[in-house]
Amino acid sequence: MAKKKEIELDPVVIQNKARMDEIVEELKAIEVSEAERKAILLERIQKLTEQSEDKGVCAGARKRHLQEELKVLMDTVPKSETKTQYKVALLCGDVILKKAKKDYDKDTNKLLQWALENNLEEFVKTKQTQEFDWATFKATLEIIEDDVIINKETGEVMNMDGLGTKDVPEELVIKC
Numbered sequence: 375m376a377k378k379k380e381i382e383l384d385p386v387v388i389q390n391k392a393r394m395d396e397i398v399e400e401l402k403a404i405e406v407s408e409a410e411r412k413a414i415l416l417e418r419i420q421k422l423t424e425q426s427e428d429k430g431v432c433a434g435a436r437k438r439h440l441q442e443e444l445k446v447l448m449d450t451v452p453k454s455e456t457k458t459q460y461k462v463a464l465l466c467g468d469v470i471l472k473k474a475k476k477d478y479d480k481d482t483n484k485l486l487q488w489a490l491e492n493n494l495e496e497f498v499k500t501k502q503t504q505e506f507d508w509a510t511f512k513a514t515l516e517i518i519e520d521d522v523i524i525n526k527e528t529g530e531v532m533n534m535d536g537l538g539t540k541d542v543p544e545e546l547v548i549k550c
Contacts, residue, residue, distance in 0.1 A: 441546050444469055470547040476517045477542040482506040484536025 448471055453462045460471045486506035489497040497511045498504055516526045521539040523532045 444546060444548075445471060468549045470549065472545040472547060474544045475542050476521065476539050478512065478515070478517075478523070479538040479540035480508060481536035482508055485511065485534075488534055488536060 448460060448462060448469065451462055453460045455461075458473055458475070460473070462469045482505070485508070486498065486504055489495070489506060489511075490504070497507045499507045514525055514527055515532060516524055517539055518524055523537060523539065524530060525532055
């Protein structure tokens, strides 16, 4: 009968391989833990985002309600009035209710083209590019009844493409 050859194993190599195996196992556990932590984080972010959006909707509705209540209360207290607004001075700040008004509905590109075509350079600001000088032009305009825009200096009705009127609703402003 043949003798079996004994395999000699180096105990230091065995110990080192055993330690390496433990380290690999620990690294795999860390990777699983990191993946789980990231998944939990993403889930929490999603839930918190949803909660924040819900609270934002509620806060927006509450804010609109409180602004409407301020408008109602403004009718019951003494207030200063100017051509464009009502104002109540309070300890926390001023409550200003801007009156509804007509405002210009303008297309400055079309107005620029109109000014160039009619040689009205005083309404054209020139930089690197041409731009319609709305502030200067507006100073010559006035909105009269039936939403008609006229030139204050000449009385001419300014009926042109790019210029009209629009309704601007009242606006509540709180200054602190």
